[in-house]
Amino acid sequence: MTDPLASCLYIDSDDVLHDSCAIWAQAEFLAIDTEFIRTDTFYPIAGLLQVGAAGHLYLIDPLNISDWSAFTDLLRRQDIPKVIHSCSEDLEVFQVLFQCVPQPLLDTQIGAALAGLGFGLSYQKLIMECLGIHVEKGETRSDWLRRPLSESQCTYAALDVLYLQKVYPLLKQRLEEKGALDWWLEDCAVITAQAENPALPQDYYLRIKSLWKLNQRQQYVLQQLCAWREIEAKERNIPRGRVIKDPVCFDIARLLPGDLNQLSRVKELSPGSIRRYGDVILALISSARSVADDDLPAPAPKPLTPAQTQLMKQMKALGEVAVVAADIAPEVLLKKRDLEELIRTGVLPPSLCGWRKPIIGDALLSLGGKK
Structure with missing residues (x-):
């Protein structure tokens, strides 16, 4: 051959x-x-x-x-x-x-x-x-x-x-x-x-886990910090973690340090990063403190309530039936974040429309959508 x-x-x-x-x-x-x-x-x-x-x-x-x-x-x-x-x-x-x-x-x-x-x-x-x-x-x-x-x-x-x-x-x-x-x-x-159409720098913070644990102003600081880091990493063409890692960004937003001494207490933020970026980070925090409450982005959603969690289980049960009927991998039909969005808003997310709508979307709407 x-x-x-x-x-x-x-x-x-x-x-x-x-x-x-x-x-x-x-x-x-x-x-x-x-x-x-x-x-x-x-x-x-x-x-x-x-x-x-x-x-x-x-x-x-x-x-x-x-x-x-x-x-x-x-x-x-x-x-x-x-x-x-x-x-x-x-x-x-x-x-x-x-x-x-x-x-x-x-x-x-x-x-x-x-x-x-x-x-x-x-x-x-x-x-x-x-x-x-x-x-x-x-x-x-x-x-x-x-x-x-x-x-x-x-x-x-x-x-x-x-x-x-x-x-x-x-x-x-x-x-x-x-x-x-x-x-x-x-x-x-x-x-x-x-x-x-990649995500904008100001939207990166939405990827960070436990975002809901921060108050609205802390979330805004995290948004601005991640956006600045994204631009910095792109301009220098280095991995974003080489600027500041995600968990460090989160801790800075949580602690809201007001000076270099307080900034130095942030775990895993190296002295070199403080020397290079400390003044920029502090200026960003200072600017964020002055933003009016009405101008802050909407807070990240909190974890589902017990009642919403029960509804989630019912939706997943519907999905299990639909998966067998369609003979497809379960993960490709239903994603947790889509179900959470539907439960919170009552509106079918775009990713559950299209070919998924007649297979599972309509049934999910009847269970947890807006009447």
């Missing part, structure tokens, strides 16, 4: 990339993956891009490409699906390199969950489940910026898009047979929309 990796094309020039894009434009779909480094930077640094098309394999060296126009045109081609596994970090790579994301996108991790194969399957587990093939992941932590890349690195990278080309038709057929192909397209369209 012919070794499919033997004909893998390594692309390290604009001309070859342009010619390859002309070939890929004729493909029914493209399997895509990326390898990147993100150890010391805010933004991922692309080390390699992999493309699988019509059974052939290609490795693109982004360190040697200056003209991406033909490739980005292809990424935007609506008539050619782009197949990726667990795409969130890959989409960040595309945004940094091209200021766009592949569309239409089909994430095989999501497709597998909708097909009833399991939620959050790793690439290894997906390939074993669908093809019965064990994929070695020995180069996961490899240095993808090193040149030349080793044979082992190239093989590892190429196999990703080789097997994606085999898995995609299987998932597509399974979802078509159960009338769920549109579900896949819909969920992936939401992901690409989110990637194109």
Whole structure:
């Protein structure tokens, strides 16, 4: 049998990339993956891009490409699906390199969950489940910026898009047979929309756990602190934790220090961070103290009451029935945060509309929605 990796094309020039894009434009779909480094930077640094098309394999060296126009045109081609596994970090790579994301996108991790194969399957587990093939992941932590890349690195990278080309038709057929192909397209369209419109710096604080434990002004300080940190990390292109970690931001907002001495008592805030950022942090807190109560953001919701928790259990019970009927992974149908939003507002969240509405959304509304 012919070794499919033997004909893998390594692309390290604009001309070859342009010619390859002309070939890929004729493909029914493209399997895509990326390898990147993100150890010391805010933004991922692309080390390699992999493309699988019509059974052939290609490795693109982004360190040697200056003209991406033909490739980005292809990424935007609506008539050619782009197949990726667990795409969130890959989409960040595309945004940094091209200021766009592949569309239409089909994430095989999501497709597998909708097909009833399991939620959050790793690439290894997906390939074993669908093809019965064990994929070695020995180069996961490899240095993808090193040149030349080793044979082992190239093989590892190429196999990703080789097997994606085999898995995609299987998932597509399974979802078509159960009338769920549109579900896949819909969920992936939401992901690409989110990637194109990332959260604003002032919204980062909403990710921090136990936000409800802070009073409204403390929450505002945390909002401003996280927004400043986000901008600082992006401008310096360093991980946000290298500026200040989330728990430290939380403690600063909780304690509201008024001078450098008080700031130094915040656990895990290093003397170096105080020297570099102390005056900025204190100025931010001082400014936040003067904001009128009416101008503060709405407080974060508190944990559910016992009655609301009981309603949550009833909703989850409905979900368990719907999951069996739809033959999908439970986590892909219902998320805790969506149920909490419905319980608090009585309004169906956007993520429970679309294809989920007739399957579970309407039943949830009848149980806990606004009358």
